[in-house]
Amino acid sequence: MEEYIAPRRKRIPYGMMNFAVIRRDDCYYVDKTRFIPMIEEADKFFFFIRPRRFGKSLTVNMLQHYYDILAKDKFDTLFGDLYIGKYPTPDRNSYLVLYLNFSGIVGELHNYRKGLDAHCQTMFDYFCDIYADYLPQGIKEELDKKEGAVEQIEYLFTECNKTNQRIYLFIDEYDHFTNAILSDIESLHRYTDETHG
Structure with missing residues (x-):
């Protein structure tokens, strides 16, 4: 054959x-x-x-x-x-590489922040685990006390600066959940009100 x-x-x-x-x-x-x-x-x-x-x-x-x-x-x-x-x-x-992938975040206006914060929390904790030898001691525990992704990432960058560690941030599918929100006219109006208020 x-x-x-x-x-x-x-x-x-x-x-x-x-x-x-x-x-x-x-x-x-x-x-x-x-x-x-x-x-x-x-x-x-x-x-x-x-x-x-x-x-x-x-x-x-x-x-x-x-x-x-x-x-x-x-x-x-x-x-x-x-x-x-x-x-x-x-x-x-x-660099210490921080990777976020927003493809799994639910694109509904009333809960996108919850999904975004949850994903970021998971990835920030993972970042602290794999780079533990390069980061200040106790950073993960302090990070977990912060509220939401914005406060957590600010803390993470500040602490890395103190130890002269550079972070390279990669965000994949950054527009995934916003595209889902913007495709619904009702959500679009509420999203605009929320982001421009």
């Missing part, structure tokens, strides 16, 4: 958003790392607004691995044969 699958062929990572898994499994990867120096030269706040299924989440995940201080020992494995592996920037693997 004739074989239809070529041996040792690379797989197309459709729907995959984990850069490390794509590299480990030797899937096709279009090298976008040559844009990292341009990103670093751009504004401090950078928005990827490409269309759906265009690789935004994968790019964000690749950047997380590039900047994360905890991924330093994996740099050659993940990036060695890519552009940035040959021409790394001084900022490589020098």
Whole structure:
């Protein structure tokens, strides 16, 4: 019987958003790392607004691995044969990475804050756990005493500044719940009143 699958062929990572898994499994990867120096030269706040299924989440995940201080020992494995592996920037693997994904937040006006605060609380606690060696002692316990995501993130950034730790904040699906709110005319009016009051 004739074989239809070529041996040792690379797989197309459709729907995959984990850069490390794509590299480990030797899937096709279009090298976008040559844009990292341009990103670093751009504004401090950078928005990827490409269309759906265009690789935004994968790019964000690749950047997380590039900047994360905890991924330093994996740099050659993940990036060695890519552009940035040959021409790394001084900022490589020098940040504490905080990742938020708003895709799971319920987009109803009356409870979006509750969902947002709950997600942020979970991710802030996780951040404190994985970077415990780089953060002031007791930061997680103090963080948990703060009310809501805004107060917590302000506290987190302030405490990291005290120890000269830099945070790189990534927010994926940042517009997910607001799109759901804005698609309903009644919610849109209440949202406008709440955010412009």
